[in-house]
Amino acid sequence: MDNIILHSTPVSDFKLMIGEIVREQLKTYIPKPEQKATYLTRSEAASKLRVGLCTLDKYAKAGIVQSYRIGGRIKYKSNELEKALEAVKNAKYKRG
Numbered sequence: 001m002d003n004i005i006l007h008s009t010p011v012s013d014f015k016l017m018i019g020e021i022v023r024e025q026l027k028t029y030i031p032k033p034e035q036k037a038t039y040l041t042r043s044e045a046a047s048k049l050r051v052g053l054c055t056l057d058k059y060a061k062a063g064i065v066q067s068y069r070i071g072g073r074i075k076y077k078s079n080e081l082e083k084a085l086e087a088v089k090n091a092k093y094k095r096g
Helices: 011-029 042-049 053-062 078-092
Strands: 067-070 073-077
Touching: 042 053, 042 073, 042 078, 073 078
Parallel strands: none
Antiparallel strands: 067 073
């Protein structure tokens, strides 16, 4: 059974202590705001992934990389390319 300890802490100090604890706990649950996406052209995306344009098109058709049509041009989000690159690297060296 837990021991109950009575202490004469002022209410204002008690509120501050509880507020700090709640803030610390909420930091773990609140997602960090994502950075604004930077769009790359096909050639920039291909060079970032170190593949050719044909391979980049194959990745987009296979769903490995998400492409966006903006103003009649195909663009790629840089943060999504980094995630796809990590996924491809992990799959490449995964055994089983």
